[in-house]
Amino acid sequence: MNDPAPGEDVRELELELLLEAIHRRYGFDFRSYARASLRRRVARRMRLAGAETISTLQARVLHDRAEMEALLLDLSINVTSMFRDPAFYRALRETVIPELRSFPFIRIWHAGCSSGEEVYSLAILLSEEGVYDRCRIYATDMNEVVLARAAAGIFPLESMREYSSNYLAAGGRDSLSRYYTARDRGALFDGDLRRNVLFSSHNLASDGPFNEFQLILCRNVMIYFDKELQGRVHRRLYECLCHFGVLGLGVGESIEFTPHASDYERLSADLRLYRRIRP
């Protein structure tokens, strides 16, 4: 028998086995996710589940669907907020939307919409700019629990102050409170805002392209993917984007280190808005 591998090598092995187990048992593939953040999220789930080792967690996950669902939520939920990075939304309003006005129909894909705050932000923006009626927004996420929240459009009342401030910084023409009513459960956003929104389940990592869009937003989703998966997803986004269509990423992301870097031009210095220039 060989000498046992040092502690860290065992942990890496356990992580590989956990991801393999999840994939084989449940079909969710986290094997190409960025490891550093994945390790942290798994470690957190271990603490919450009282599992001392990754192997212990794996056993629970394999035999208990509820444990799997808890882990799945941990691995696939990404924090978001309304008018997140207000300068980005202001740039959308001032630079991108005026160009979109020339289209009779505007198809927009919000890829990885999470709990929907940014979808409602976009809807408000499009509405204030008078183009909402021509838009069809596809809001997708791989996590159906979170998608259901997005479809419901209820956000914590405590967040409304921050969101109002973001809304104004993003060039909001009115007041955010015009768009929601305060309920016990939270701030319920106007159902009318989602009349042209289709919420549907879609896994960026595995599902193919499904339409052609003038605008695609994929913000702070690919930071959780490794480089190889990010490259594959970028290819899908590129295939779905029409010539001169715009791709919007998160503020900490860039097209620069992806295989599609030269297929886009930068619309805005730091705000991660890119226009597809290759036909």
Place this chain on the structure above:
Amino acid sequence: MTAREIVAVGASRGGLAALSLLLGALGSAFPLPVVIVYHRAQTLSRVTSSLGALVPMPVEEAVDKAPVRPGLVSVAPAGYHLLVERGWLALSTDPAVNHARPSVDVLFESLADSYGNRAVGIVLSGGGHDGAAGLARLASFGGLALVQSPEEALASEMPRAALAATPGARSLTARQIAACLSRQLGAVS
């Protein structure tokens, strides 16, 4: 002596002065990548450009999936955690750690995994105790642990917490930290 490949620095209140002193002392020819978590408010933060104006090497906001580059100083952007994979930078929007995002603990802990004993972790001036657990972890993997002396630091809480958590850490002034790093490089060239 172990060859070090990357330097990580965590700082909060009072840390900007210490950072510019440290990086200034290292000089523009410093060959290792430097990654920094500086506690910063979400909006309108000018830390990166301020630092860029004060130090000789290039200073940039860290971008997700950017390669780790020698001689480049990468600063965690506001509202994101900065982690380091082997050879590239990664960002995360997971909840704040020690009320901070970016968090020093998150940076140092990722570095322990990806670079282990080839990393240097440095804690400078600041309030709170972000970085203490991370530095201890880094040190347990053989990483070099350096802390700005509480006597010199404008805010001594973070350095004190780091020293308490990491018995093997050295308490040095910012200039001494720079000298130590230069010696580390000189000894293995």
